[in-house]
Amino acid sequence: MHSASHRLNFDEHRTLFDPIANPKKGVTIAMGILVALSAWGALCYFLQWRYGLGASGLNQPVLWGFYITNFVFFIGISHAGTLISAILRMAQAEWRRPVTRMAEVITVAVLFIGAANILFDLGRPHKVYMPLFYGRYQSPLLWDAMSITSYLTASSVFLYIPLIPDIAILRDRFADRKWLHRFYQVLSFGWNGNPKQQKVLNVGIAIMSVVVIPIAVSVHTVISYIFSMTVQPMWHSTIFGPYFVCGAIFSGIAALIVMMVTLRRVYHLESYLKPIHFNYLGVLLLVMSLLWFYFTFSEYLTGFFGHEPSEMRVFWSKFTGPYAPFFWTMVFCNFVVPVIILSFKKLKTITGVLVASIAVLIGMWLERFTIIVPTLANPRLPYPSGIYFPSWVEWGIMLGSFSFFVFLYLLFSRFFPIISIWEVHEGKEVGVKEVEERVKSYLPESAANVST
Amino acid sequence: MTSQWSWNERKTFFWQVVLLVTFYTFIFGIVIWILRLIWLSWQLKDVFSASIAISLIAMPLFLFLLGVYNYVFWGILLNRGKSKKGGKD
Numbered sequence: 001m002h003s004a005s006h007r008l009n010f011d012e013h014r015t016l017f018d019p020i021a022n023p024k025k026g027v028t029i030a031m032g033i034l035v036a037l038s039a040w041g042a043l044c045y046f047l048q049w050r051y052g053l054g055a056s057g058l059n060q061p062v063l064w065g066f067y068i069t070n071f072v073f074f075i076g077i078s079h080a081g082t083l084i085s086a087i088l089r090m091a092q093a094e095w096r097r098p099v100t101r102m103a104e105v106i107t108v109a110v111l112f113i114g115a116a117n118i119l120f121d122l123g124r125p126h127k128v129y130m131p132l133f134y135g136r137y138q139s140p141l142l143w144d145a146m147s148i149t150s151y152l153t154a155s156s157v158f159l160y161i162p163l164i165p166d167i168a169i170l171r172d173r174f175a176d177r178k179w180l181h182r183f184y185q186v187l188s189f190g191w192n193g194n195p196k197q198q199k200v201l202n203v204g205i206a207i208m209s210v211v212v213i214p215i216a217v218s219v220h221t222v223i224s225y226i227f228s229m230t231v232q233p234m235w236h237s238t239i240f241g242p243y244f245v246c247g248a249i250f251s252g253i254a255a256l257i258v259m260m261v262t263l264r265r266v267y268h269l270e271s272y273l274k275p276i277h278f279n280y281l282g283v284l285l286l287v288m289s290l291l292w293f294y295f296t297f298s299e300y301l302t303g304f305f306g307h308e309p310s311e312m313r314v315f316w317s318k319f320t321g322p323y324a325p326f327f328w329t330m331v332f333c334n335f336v337v338p339v340i341i342l343s344f345k346k347l348k349t350i351t352g353v354l355v356a357s358i359a360v361l362i363g364m365w366l367e368r369f370t371i372i373v374p375t376l377a378n379p380r381l382p383y384p385s386g387i388y389f390p391s392w393v394e395w396g397i398m399l400g401s402f403s404f405f406v407f408l409y410l411l412f413s414r415f416f417p418i419i420s421i422w423e424v425h426e427g428k429e430v431g432v433k434e435v436e437e438r439v440k441s442y443l444p445e446s447a448a449n450v451s452t
Numbered sequence: 453m454t455s456q457w458s459w460n461e462r463k464t465f466f467w468q469v470v471l472l473v474t475f476y477t478f479i480f481g482i483v484i485w486i487l488r489l490i491w492l493s494w495q496l497k498d499v500f501s502a503s504i505a506i507s508l509i510a511m512p513l514f515l516f517l518l519g520v521y522n523y524v525f526w527g528i529l530l531n532r533g534k535s536k537k538g539g540k541d
Contacts, residue, residue: 137489137503146510149482153517161524186467189525190532200527207520215513 008425010173016417017173019267023414027266031414034407041400044393045120053123055393062376062388066398067121072368073251074114074401075148075223076244077361080252081107082155083216084284086209092438094431095280097423098272102263103256104159105418109408110255111152113401120397140225147215147222154215158208164191164201165422183415220248232375233310234303243295247364250288250334254360257281259409261354263418272419275350282353285360286342293335313378313385322387323374326366333363472525479518483511 010017019027048055058065081103088096119125135142168191171184191197224244227235237243257278264273303311318327337359341347378385390398412418457465486507493503 132485133488134492135489136498137486137493137506138499142489143506146486146506150510150513150517153478153514157517157521161520164524164528182464185464186471189468189528191528192532194531194533196531197528200524200531204520204524204527211516211520 008169008421013421013424015268015271016419016421017170019413019418020170020415021174024266027410027414031407031410034403034410037403038400038407041397041403044396044400048120048393048397049124055391056123057389057391057394058121058123059386061379061383061386062373064121064372064376065388066390066394067117068372069365069368070398070401071114071117071121072223072244072372073365074110074117074405075219076248076251076364076368077255078107078110078114078151078155078252079216079220079245079248080256081105082151082158082212083249084252084256086158086212086216089205089209090213094427094435095277097427097431098269098419099256099260099277099281100162100423101159101420102259102418103252104155104162105409105412106252106255106259107155108152108159109405109412111148111155112408113405115148115152117401140222140229143222144226147219151215151219154208154212158212161201161204161208162420162423163416164188165193166417166420168192169421170416217245220244227371227375231380233308233378233380234314234375235371237299237302239295239299243299246288246291246295247367250285250292251361251364253281253285253288254357254364257285257353257357258361261350261357263413267413267418269419272424278350278353279348282342282348282356285338285353285356289335289338289342289360296331296334310378310380314374317374317378318370321374323370323377327370330363330366330370333359334367335363337363468525468529472522475518475521479514482514486511 056065056067085096085100085103088100119128122128131142131145135145164187167184168188171181171188174180174184221241221244224240228237228240230236260273260277260281263269300315303315317323338356341352341356373388377387490500490503490507492498493500
């Protein structure tokens with residue numbers, strides 16, 4: 001056995017090895033269903049490829065619908081991961097240990113799907129190579145491509161570096177399975193946990209934690225620029241950057257909670273993901289809900305106060321017009337539900353936090369939808385206003401996108417531990433002592449110590 | 453690579469280097485793409501300054517990420533020490 005795992009009792013963390021060693025039949029069936037749904041999405045995309053955007057409900061003046069809504073939504077929930085994980089690591093929050101990996105995987109998985117939705121929006125992507133060869137770097141669309149690529153690269157590195165010790169543990173654990181062992185052997189870079197390697201790893205994680213935060217913030221700011229750099233009514237807003245970042249973190253936390261509750265149940269991770277984790281994340285969700293309401297209120301109040309005719313057409317279409325059901329459901333899901341559930345201790349159970357998170361995910365999707373579609377349906381220029389009905393092809397692609405995300409997540413959990421084994425182990429061995437010393441260092445020294 | 457390495461260890465090292473080279477290719481592909489767009493904006497007199505401004509952030513960032521990956525890759529690989537069997541882990 002390599003020294004990477006000589007202090008680790010495999011049986012102690014058996015629950016974490018089980019999804020890899022003894023995959024559950026139910027999970028395999030679920031993955032099969034998800035593949036079928038993803039294939040359905042792929043078939044819908046094939047139809048759109050063949051017949052162009054005529055197969056979708058997109059038409060003048062609403063040329064951005066489900067695809068761009070999904071794009072913004074998916075990139076938003078990607079903030080779960082890296083940002084939350086990086087902040088918790090930098091703050092040395094000890095409760096982060098079983099949470100960070102789950103968050104980081106969300107980021108990498110959804111970024112692929114978010115970016116793919118841009119391709120879906122192109123319809124027949126026969127000119128997709130044009131930005132590669134003739135792109136204009138002063139276009140916010142190209143800034144977006146650049147920021148998402150940098151975020152995906154940074155998130156992948158940030159996921160991989162803390163994964164190396166766990167891969168080494170798996171290499172040792174599955175020494176009897178030839179191909180699996182070889183696979184882990186390549187990916188573990190010869191990790192054996194000696195102090196020099198540990199130092200390199202810690203430095204790598206620390207650097208990435210610092211770097212990834214501004215990248216994550218810039219990504220959603222740049223996404224908001226796609227809208228705010230135009231002079232379309234209710235898009236041309238200076239607070240769109242922070243508003244989008246706030247919404248992204250908000251939906252990211254919700255997605256993380258939903259994943260945590262689901263995997264806790266499926267893989268029996270009750271001893272790792274305890275009520276206190278959901279309690280802390282619930283508090284974060286509540287704070288973000290209040291912040292989201294503040295931004296939404298500011299955004300609509302300033303628009304209303306200006307009373308510009310083209311802005312007001314969009315405003316009323318959301319408040320009392322055809323988009324009112326979506327708008328008010330958004331407010332209900334993003335503010336009313338989470339605030340009521342998360343403010344009362346009795347309601348803030350794991351189930352309660354899950355309900356609030358699902359509501360937030362629905363609400364945040366509707367938020368993206370109500371930002372994009374009503375503005376395009378009521379353009380500033382004297383074009384006729386329009387209404388948008390997504391076609392079954394768009395529904396199919398959307399279903400495929402969500403299914404593929406969950407499939408990628410489950411696929412990861414079939415090959416890698418979804419909870420960081422070495423970090424949990426480290427927390428048990430040295431974390432408790434470290435926290436004690438850290439807390440002592442915050443407190444004033446006793447009179448006896450000062451006098452000496 | 454030393455002669456002490458077994459065939460299996462050489463194969464493992466080969467695939468590890470393939471991973472590293474893939475990452476290098478990806479990063480330098482992006483850098484070349486950015487340079488190509490800057491060159492194009494220069495040729496077409498199409499707000500060259502804006503292209504330079506964006507690339508001043510993007511290119512160092514990608515190269516920095518490559519640097520971190522390199523640091524971890526070689527830092528772990530070169531510090532693995534000898535295993536009990538006399539070869540490398």
